[in-house]
Amino acid sequence: AQTVTQSQPEMSVQEAETVTLSCTYDTSESDYYLFWYKQPPSRQMILVIRQEAYKQQNATENRFSVNFQKAAKSFSLKISDSQLGDAAMYFCAYRSVYNNNDMRFGAGTRLTVKP
Amino acid sequence: EAGVAQSPRYKIIEKRQSVAFWCNPISGHATLYWYQQILGQGPKLLIQFQNNGVVDDSQLPKDRFSAERLKGVDSTLKIQPAKLEDSAVYLCASSLVPQGTYGYTFGSGTRLTVV
Numbered sequence: 001a002q003t004v005t006q007s008q009p010e011m012s013v014q015e016a017e018t019v020t021l022s023c024t025y026d027t028s029e030s031d032y033y034l035f036w037y038k039q040p041p042s043r044q045m046i047l048v049i050r051q052e053a054y055k056q057q058n059a060t061e062n063r064f065s066v067n068f069q070k071a072a073k074s075f076s077l078k079i080s081d082s083q084l085g086d087a088a089m090y091f092c093a094y095r096s097v098y099n100n101n102d103m104r105f106g107a108g109t110r111l112t113v114k115p
Numbered sequence: 116e117a118g119v120a121q122s123p124r125y126k127i128i129e130k131r132q133s134v135a136f137w138c139n140p141i142s143g144h145a146t147l148y149w150y151q152q153i154l155g156q157g158p159k160l161l162i163q164f165q166n167n168g169v170v171d172d173s174q175l176p177k178d179r180f181s182a183e184r185l186k187g188v189d190s191t192l193k194i195q196p197a198k199l200e201d202s203a204v205y206l207c208a209s210s211l212v213p214q215g216t217y218g219y220t221f222g223s224g225t226r227l228t229v230v
Contacts, residue, residue: 004157035218043204044118045158045221091157103148103219105157 002027002094006106013082014114020067021077021109023092031097034068034075039089039108048090051075079111087113117141119222121207127228133195136225140188140209146170147184148219149192150206158206164190197229 003026013019025034036048051059051068058066063083067076079086092106120139128134140147145166150158161180163170166187175182179198184190194201204226208219 037218037221043206043224043226045206045208045219047218047220050218093157103160105159107155107157 002029002032002096002104004092004094004104004106006090006092006109008109009107010110010112012112012114013079015082015084017082018078018080019082019111021079021090021092021111023075023077023106025073025075025092025094027073027094027096029096029098033095033097034066035093035095035103036064036066036075036077037091037093037105038086039091040087045091049077082113084113084115087111119207119209119220121205121222121225123225124223125226125228127230128197130199130229131196133193134197134227135194136192136205136207136227138190138192138207138222140190140207141211141220144209144211144220145187146210146212147190148208148210149182149190150208152204152206152224154203161192161205194227197227199229202227202229 005024032053034051037045038048039045049061049064063080065078089108091108093103095103122137147164149161152158161175162172162182164184167184182192204224206224208221210219
């Protein structure tokens, strides 16, 4: 079964600085999707960025970008020019293309942004 | 477009009582998911519906949990009787594409406390 590991329970960054959140996963599948979700105190999970495993190019969304290393099964999230509103829990998630079920989430990383 | 609606937002019950949560997905989204998020953990899938049929309920504790999706739209998740370990946030999500490869849209969840 696929597992997702986020080894950093907590991270902090100074406003306007850059921070990288780590995620590794375990799978025997060759094609899949990876996601980063943000969960603010409102509890709503918000999709930040999405990566298709068969695409070598790293996904970017404004200040958010990923470093996808397929061979290493690593999927880190870089937040540039951090803003106070970026403070939240961040979850990495894995989704199989062969299995209709079960988007698997990591345990999350709590990001604090210092003014 | 309107988001995924969930109610109630908070619920406190005593153990052995019953409780029900309601979810209204985004209009036109055929796939609906219920996730359980225990404090300090990532969300875990409980059940997935495709229209009004169950796709996967392998992780649903069927001795106490039940769920239905009325006419392929709204869904209700019930716990009877509740245990202390059921204390968690219950998240509902929906997706347009059945495999959810474009990510899910989540509601704000119901925080359940069992005392």
